[in-house]
Amino acid sequence: MGIVVNLDVMMAKRKMSLTELAGAVDITLANLSILKNNKAKAVRFTTLEAICRALSCQPGDILEYVEDANQGSRIL
Incomplete structure (x- = not known):
């Protein structure tokens, strides 16, 4: 998956x-x-907002995009 959740890191x-x-x-x-x-x-x-509020962070501190090497670039 292209989106990685780094919630454990922020916690x-x-x-x-x-x-x-x-x-x-x-x-x-x-x-x-x-x-x-x-x-x-x-x-x-709303959940992401509440998590960011509780951890005093930005959504980008929790969510990260990692390109999947198997998929390459796709146009949607």
């Missing part, structure tokens, strides 16, 4: 546990874990 920088972040964002541990482990297919902007 470590802020010394925040998954449980603490889940409580601050009002999201289940299971859903937050799916996001943290790059298993999510989508994320709502």
Whole structure:
């Protein structure tokens, strides 16, 4: 997948546990874990906003685009 979620990196920088972040964002541990482990297919902007607020960061601190070498460039 081209989008990588670096949530674990930001959580470590802020010394925040998954449980603490889940409580601050009002999201289940299971859903937050799916996001943290790059298993999510989508994320709502409201959720991303709440995560950024709780971690005092920007969306670009959490989300990263990595080009997939197998796909090359595609025009959509």
